[in-house]
Amino acid sequence: MRKKNPVPAHLTPSEEDEQLLAADLLSWYAKRDDKALARILARLRNGWLHTFAMLRNGEQEDLVADFIYRKLLTAQGTPLLPTDPQARLLPHIRKVVRNECIDAHRRWLRQVRKGVPTESQALEALADVGASVGWNVPMTHQVVEAREGLREVYRLLDRVVPLRRMALILRRELYTSGSFGLDMERHAGDLARERGETLEAVWARLQVAMGSTDPGDTIRVCYPRYRAGTPEAARIEEAFRKSASRGADDLDALQAPLGLRGA
Secondary structure, three states, rough: OOOOOOOOHHOOOHHHHHHHHHHOOOOHHHHOOHHHHEEEEEHHHOOOHHHHHHOOOOOOOHHHHHHHHHHHOOOOOOOOOOOOOOHHHHHHHHHHHHHHHHHHHHHHHHHHOOOOOOOOOOOOHHHHHHOOOOOOOHHHHHHHHHHHHHHHHHHHHHOOOHHHHHHHHHHHHHOOOOOOOOOOOHHHHHHHHHHHHHHHHHHHHHHHHHOOOOOOHHHHOHHHHHHHOOOOOHHHHHHHHHHHHHHHHHHHHHHHHHOOOOO
């Protein structure tokens, strides 16, 4: 099976790189050095923000802009620097970003359960922030068009049987391909019903898999008995691969009459 993408190189810098980043953060927090801020934002864009991909609620753009605003532009103290002088910088930052994601996801779940719409209506805010630091941010109409295409693909995806559907989503990491319309909790519920499990059990494994670089965590969403290195491991890995492949074939067959490209 294809392994999940490794942790980006940006998140595993050399000791010298990490020291330079720490110096830039100190320079920005203490002196408001604009050049230091530009270097920090470049690393933020290229590395740290991959963690926000675990949020599939349509509001990542606003969350990223808000994160930059609170942690850098209007920060009190030095929130992206660890208070422990012995602590490594990047693990600390990853923890800060991950906590933001967890908090945002919990807020989203509360909204969903209350029936509150969560689709972002303020994409221009990200464009403004992005333009200020030289990011190439898509125009709003392009984002809307892309979301409309995803809406149709995800509608068809719902017609794929749950096990194949979940294996396809996980194997291709579709939960990171777009923010609109892929309701992972609902897909987890469909799989739970098909497999005779509780939603809580499947959802817990899914949450681990979406934030993990271990391919075994991905397989265990669909096949909870999977353990690497056991006599059954190779058979289960092949079953997972076949489920994803059949799910892809099913989705392609559904898309073909509509002239849509594969997910």
